[in-house]
Amino acid sequence: xxxxxxxxxxxxxxxxxxxxxxxxxxxxxxxxxxxxxxxxxxxxxxxxxxxxxxxxxxxxxxxxxxxxxxxxxxxxxxxxxxxxxxxxxxxxxxxxxxxxxxxxxxxxxxxxxxxxxxxxxxxxxxxxxxxxxxxxxxxxxxxxxxxxxxxxxxxxxxxxxxxxxxxxxxxxxxxxxxxxxxxxxxxxxxxxxxxxxxxxxxxxxxxxxxxxxxxxxxxxxxxxxxxxxxxxx
Numbered sequence: 001x002x003x004x005x006x007x008x009x010x011x012x013x014x015x016x017x018x019x020x021x022x023x024x025x026x027x028x029x030x031x032x033x034x035x036x037x038x039x040x041x042x043x044x045x046x047x048x049x050x051x052x053x054x055x056x057x058x059x060x061x062x063x064x065x066x067x068x069x070x071x072x073x074x075x076x077x078x079x080x081x082x083x084x085x086x087x088x089x090x091x092x093x094x095x096x097x098x099x100x101x102x103x104x105x106x107x108x109x110x111x112x113x114x115x116x117x118x119x120x121x122x123x124x125x126x127x128x129x130x131x132x133x134x135x136x137x138x139x140x141x142x143x144x145x146x147x148x149x150x151x152x153x154x155x156x157x158x159x160x161x162x163x164x165x166x167x168x169x170x171x172x173x174x175x176x177x178x179x180x181x182x183x184x185x186x187x188x189x190x191x192x193x194x195x196x197x198x199x200x201x202x203x204x205x206x207x208x209x210x211x212x213x214x215x216x217x218x219x220x221x222x223x224x225x226x227x228x229x230x231x232x233x
Contacts, residue, residue: 005034007093007137008057010076015065018097021124022063031137033061054079059091059137066099089184091136096121116179135182135212159201162214165228166197169221174200177220181213 007026011019016037023033034053054060060080062073069077077092084090095118118133120126166174174196175185181204189199204213218225 004032005039005053005057006031007059007061008034008054008076008080009061009063010073010080011063012065012067012070012073014067014070015063015097018065018124019063022095022120025125025130026134026137029134031134050076051079054083059093061093061095061133061137063095063097064100065097066101068100089187091184093118093133093136095133098123116185132180135180136184159205159210161229162210162217163197163201165217165221165225165230166200167194168224168228169193169197171196173221177213177216178203180220181209181216183207183209183213 009019009023020035020037023035023038026033034057036050036053039053040049054076060077060083062069062077062080080090080092084092093116098121100121116132116136118129118136120129122129166177169177171190171193174193175188175190178185178188178200183200183203187203189195200213201210204210214230218230
């Protein structure tokens with residue numbers, strides 16, 4: 001297996017149908033997922049192919065449905081967790097499926113609670129949550145159109161004006177904006193509002209996500225954006 005994948009999809013066998021649906025949505029958005037039913041041909045050494053796919057994937061998605069995690073998922077997540085310790089920035093993304101009740105499953109690894117959840121319990125076509133998933137998998141492919149909540153008429157980003165708006169927010173609001181814009185909370189400094197805002201703007205510029213960050217700000221905190229002078233055309 002020489003291919004590389006944007007995300008490895010780990011799931012319980014009982015959730016296969018719904019996970020395939022999400023995989024199709026990701027594929028339609030230009031994301032290349034690894035799904036065992038799609039990518040492992042009959043007759044191939046199954047375990048070896050799974051191990052290679054884990055190494056060849058840029059992110060890991062752990063689907064959690066009504067029955068919780070399966071034994072194979074637990075093994076896959078241990079491998080993914082070990083990789084996060086070795087590779088800073090490797091995303092492990094818990095994804096809640098309809099009917100999931102994570103609080104009732106004592107087998108869920110504790111580290112999942114520390115990750116940013118994607119909650120599809122309201123529906124597999126939830127545009128907001130799918131947008132957050134896309135942003136975590138591949139920030140450059142997560143545009144305002146994909147999330148379904150951002151404006152296409154946002155003016156060209158002015159860093160100074162954007163920063164002036166961000167410093168009016170609380171720290172938890174800034175972290176939230178970072179996450180929905182495709183920037184992991186571990187990548188931004190959290191020492192004071194101004195430092196956090198500057199760090200967020202700088203990281204967004206590095207990733208080419210300034211316009212996405214500004215669009216999200218204007219949707220989530222329109223009063224703050226207007227006060228700082230951010231408007232749509």
